[in-house]
Amino acid sequence: MATIKIDTSIIETLADGSHVIHLGDMEIWDGADLALLRETLVHLYHKMRSRQFGVDMSYVKYVPSGFFGMLFDWHEKGVQIQLYAPQPQVAGMLWFRRFFQPVAGTAYLLNSSFHAAPGPVSAQETQAGATSPQYQTSH
16 A cells, blocks of 8 residues: 655644644535545544544635535544534535534534524524634635
């Protein structure tokens, strides 16, 4: 099996030791982006021993169908996962609305026991809570 080189410039380490992954300003992620994200998460988990991941979603308007399933697999391993600044198209997806709990500003925590109403994410939900690591998106 070939060794995959991880571009560590896409990983930001926050003051609390958690990590945020930035895949850039692409609006539509494809299978290659999902593979890059998966390999980066494997690197964080095994090499950096991180158990708190975040993904900057500030530009993303479409994610591949396996994105949320992949995140849930990590959640089941005990990893805390947050999505930061999701676009309305992503925040409106059923899986997102059912399992991502607003925690602070525009941060959402994957919580398998959170089952929000099937409606869209409201501005009040977006501003709820205050337990998220302090992370500012670039725009």
